[in-house]
Amino acid sequence: xxxSKCFLAxxxxxxxxxxxxGAAKADNEHVLSVASMADFTGPYADIFPxxxxxRRAVFDWWNAEIGADLGxxxxxxxxxxxxxxxRVASMWPGIRSDxxxxxxxxxxxxxxxxxxxxxPDDKVPMIMATAGYGYAWMSDPWIFNPxxxxxxxxxxxxxWYKEDRSLDRPVKLGIISSEASPAYVDIARGMQKxxxxxxxxxxxxxxxxxxxQPDDLTAHVHRxxxxxxxxxxxxxxxxAVVAAKRALQAIGRPDVxxxxxxxNGLPMSGSALGGIDQLEGNYEAHGQAxxxxxxxxxxxxxxxxxxxxxxxAGWNVATIMGLNQGIxxxxxxxxxxxxxxxxxxxxxxxxxxxFATEFDTAELFEILPTLxxxxxxxxxxxxxxxxxxxxxxxxxxLAELGYPVPILNPW
Amino acid sequence: xxxxxxxxxxxxxxxxxxxxxxxxxVVIYRASKVFNLAQxxxxxxxxxxxxxxxxxxxxxxxxxxxxxxxxxxxxxxLIDRIFFxxxxxxxxxxxxxxxxxxxxxxxxxxxxxxxxxxRQFPAVFPVFPVIWxxxxxxxxxxxxxxxxxxxALGLAWFFNRTRAGLRMTAVAEDHQVAMxxxxxxxxxxxxxxxxxxxxATLGAIIFLSNRSISFIxxxxxxxxxxxxxxxxxxxxxxxxxxxxxxxIVQGLAAGYLDPALGxxxxxxxxxxxxxxxxxxxxxxxxxWKTIERV
Numbered sequence: 001x002x003x004s005k006c007f008l009a010x011x012x013x014x015x016x017x018x019x020x021x022g023a024a025k026a027d028n029e030h031v032l033s034v035a036s037m038a039d040f041t042g043p044y045a046d047i048f049p050x051x052x053x054x055r056r057a058v059f060d061w062w063n064a065e066i067g068a069d070l071g072x073x074x075x076x077x078x079x080x081x082x083x084x085x086x087r088v089a090s091m092w093p094g095i096r097s098d099x100x101x102x103x104x105x106x107x108x109x110x111x112x113x114x115x116x117x118x119x120p121d122d123k124v125p126m127i128m129a130t131a132g133y134g135y136a137w138m139s140d141p142w143i144f145n146p147x148x149x150x151x152x153x154x155x156x157x158x159x160w161y162k163e164d165r166s167l168d169r170p171v172k173l174g175i176i177s178s179e180a181s182p183a184y185v186d187i188a189r190g191m192q193k194x195x196x197x198x199x200x201x202x203x204x205x206x207x208x209x210x211x212x213q214p215d216d217l218t219a220h221v222h223r224x225x226x227x228x229x230x231x232x233x234x235x236x237x238x239x240a241v242v243a244a245k246r247a248l249q250a251i252g253r254p255d256v257x258x259x260x261x262x263x264n265g266l267p268m269s270g271s272a273l274g275g276i277d278q279l280e281g282n283y284e285a286h287g288q289a290x291x292x293x294x295x296x297x298x299x300x301x302x303x304x305x306x307x308x309x310x311x312x313a314g315w316n317v318a319t320i321m322g323l324n325q326g327i328x329x330x331x332x333x334x335x336x337x338x339x340x341x342x343x344x345x346x347x348x349x350x351x352x353x354x355f356a357t358e359f360d361t362a363e364l365f366e367i368l369p370t371l372x373x374x375x376x377x378x379x380x381x382x383x384x385x386x387x388x389x390x391x392x393x394x395x396x397x398l399a400e401l402g403y404p405v406p407i408l409n410p411w
Numbered sequence: 412x413x414x415x416x417x418x419x420x421x422x423x424x425x426x427x428x429x430x431x432x433x434x435x436x437v438v439i440y441r442a443s444k445v446f447n448l449a450q451x452x453x454x455x456x457x458x459x460x461x462x463x464x465x466x467x468x469x470x471x472x473x474x475x476x477x478x479x480x481x482x483x484x485x486x487x488x489l490i491d492r493i494f495f496x497x498x499x500x501x502x503x504x505x506x507x508x509x510x511x512x513x514x515x516x517x518x519x520x521x522x523x524x525x526x527x528x529x530r531q532f533p534a535v536f537p538v539f540p541v542i543w544x545x546x547x548x549x550x551x552x553x554x555x556x557x558x559x560x561x562x563a564l565g566l567a568w569f570f571n572r573t574r575a576g577l578r579m580t581a582v583a584e585d586h587q588v589a590m591x592x593x594x595x596x597x598x599x600x601x602x603x604x605x606x607x608x609x610x611a612t613l614g615a616i617i618f619l620s621n622r623s624i625s626f627i628x629x630x631x632x633x634x635x636x637x638x639x640x641x642x643x644x645x646x647x648x649x650x651x652x653x654x655x656x657x658x659i660v661q662g663l664a665a666g667y668l669d670p671a672l673g674x675x676x677x678x679x680x681x682x683x684x685x686x687x688x689x690x691x692x693x694x695x696x697x698x699w700k701t702i703e704r705v
Binding site for chain 2: 040041043045046048049178179192206207208209210211212213215216218219220222223226237238239242243246249250251252268269271272273274
């Protein structure tokens with residue numbers, strides 16, 4: 001009897017000790033909430049699971065290996081807004097009262113369009129994974145893109161293309177875009193402005209406006225090819241790449257180059273075409289690490305997340321978008337903790353750190369180039385570069401690493 | 412002149428594809444008085460069944476397509492049995508709300524069953540276009556146009572010359588009168604849903620041949636809407652004319668106005684025409700005018 005009482009007392013003592021330790025830990029741990037916007041049921045539902053998985057894995061890694069020492073834990077919650085600006089606007093007040101986030105991870109054009117006016121009042125910054133937008137190119141930003149605008153990335157590609165082919169004339173360009181989203185319109189407008197300002201680099205043949213799910217594009221593509229287009233810029237979606245490629249195949253001009261972005265890149269479009277080999281000689285250009293098989297620092301980081309943090313998404317552009325967004329977010333939070341203390345991290349503090357911190361490419365695991373944000377624009381206005389991938393002999397492969405992004409005038 | 416002809420002919424052919432999708436709206440509306448807002452989702456569902464048969468299961472065209480049409484017919488039957496047979500006697504508003512629910516449900520079903528990825532759609536028609544000098548016609552569109560006209564003629568014959576079709580036409584006139592004549596309204600509605608679902612699958616085959624499909628392909632339903640409303644919701648033959656008209660206007664706008672104005676006028680214009688016609692003639696160009704004795 002006496003033995004069992006002693007045993008119970010010992011258990012109680014141990015329990016109390018653990019409880020007290022847990023309470024002490026909880027007292028020391030500061031939880032920061034991050035709203036993770038997502039599109040699991042809208043036009044980008046095909047790429048969002050790996051993006052979300054990439055984000056989550058980075059936060060898990062940071063919480064375990066860095067946050068634990070700093071006494072900070074980042075809690076993320078996902079909100080599916082279906083790539084719909086109206087839905088973002090209606091969801092945001094609920095997200096604020098429910099989560100009180102210090103940071104938002106954005107999806108794309110709709111959250112930028114819906115929240116850019118509100119965030120300065122709500123004092124919550126938003127970090128994107130995508131390239132930036134001309135309509136959000138304003139000073140004193142609360143929204144941050146780790147990549148320049150889509151037009152910047154396309155302009156860098158065209159400069160590279162001209163250099164690579166040793167052309168002594170401008171590259172003749174056709175654009176396929178859509179008015180279904182403000183971001184898509186912005187992509188075309190940006191390139192139109194660049195072509196206007198740089199007639200020695202680009203000659204814009206025509207912009208074709210299509211639906212999100214385009215009709216047969218054979219006649220349109222035939223028209224711009226007859227007018228001399230040698231490159232077709234498609235930074236909208238995979239369906240448009242498929243429709244354009246089929247049109248080029250139909251008119252017997254597979255030599256005309258299609259340039260895509262990250263979210264509609266070569267592997268995804270190739271899969272929708274029935275094989276990446278169908279995109280032989282076409283390009284993908286964007287300002288983040290490529291999903292090719294080459295051994296890189298970014299790939300090492302990804303492999304570590306797979307091995308230690310249950311990242312199940314494959315090594316592809318979508319997962320890399322999630323990693324790029326996650327890594328910038330945690331480095332900004334880390335800087336804010338160092339500057340203001342773990343208990344004083346607010347949305348404003350994180351935003352200040354976005355301007356004050358140089359995000360070195362090594363600290364970003366070379367997923368992105370070194371980033372220096374200024375109050376001039378939502379993206380770094382200097383020092384950015386693009387990586388270019390192509391399909392060669394049926395293999396998705398690197399064409400150029402770190403080609404500099406030219407300077408563009410706002411539009 | 413060559414370009415003008417290109418825009419006109421290609422526009423007309425694309426318009427005929429819209430007319431084919433719009434036939435699904437009309438067939439269902441005639442029998443049940445329900446404007447099926449989920450018609451675009453039926454196109455997606457039919458398209459994914461074709462994808463499943465021909466890409467996933469690798470069945471040859473001659474086997475895959477009939478099975479796909481059979482499955483589409485069964486889906487149409489099930490939709491009626493599960494949702495609309497229970498709604499007999501309910502208001503049109505309630506029925507339309509059910510079609511909105513159906514639209515959301517089918518979108519979810521497609522996402523769960525087939526995923527969100529953009530998938531390769533099989534090449535059902537020859538992939539190389541017909542080219543005469545400057546003149547170019549994609550063969551899928553050409554075959555699509557011919558098939559649409561044939562289907563419209565077939566349906567017109569069915570509704571005006573066959574016993575089952577005449578019963579459905581009577582149901583389309585007035586449910587109560589049809590019932591008083593001993594015609595089974597429920598049976599007509601079932602047939603309409605089966606036909607609507609199969610027409611949606613045919614639309615998917617023509618529209619998507621050799622391209623891609625994902626759940627956002629349901630936008631096709633929206634593109635066909637101006638054709639259905641412009642024709643009037645009862646006229647099959649009217650759809651052909653409305654489709655050609657809308658298609659030509661859209662084609663010419665895409666060829667001349669879009670580049671000139673730097674905007675997608677061609678995607679808005681069909682809806683503007685539809686609204687203008689509806690202001691003048693609310694029943695559409697060929698819709699039935701109802702005269703009621705008070």
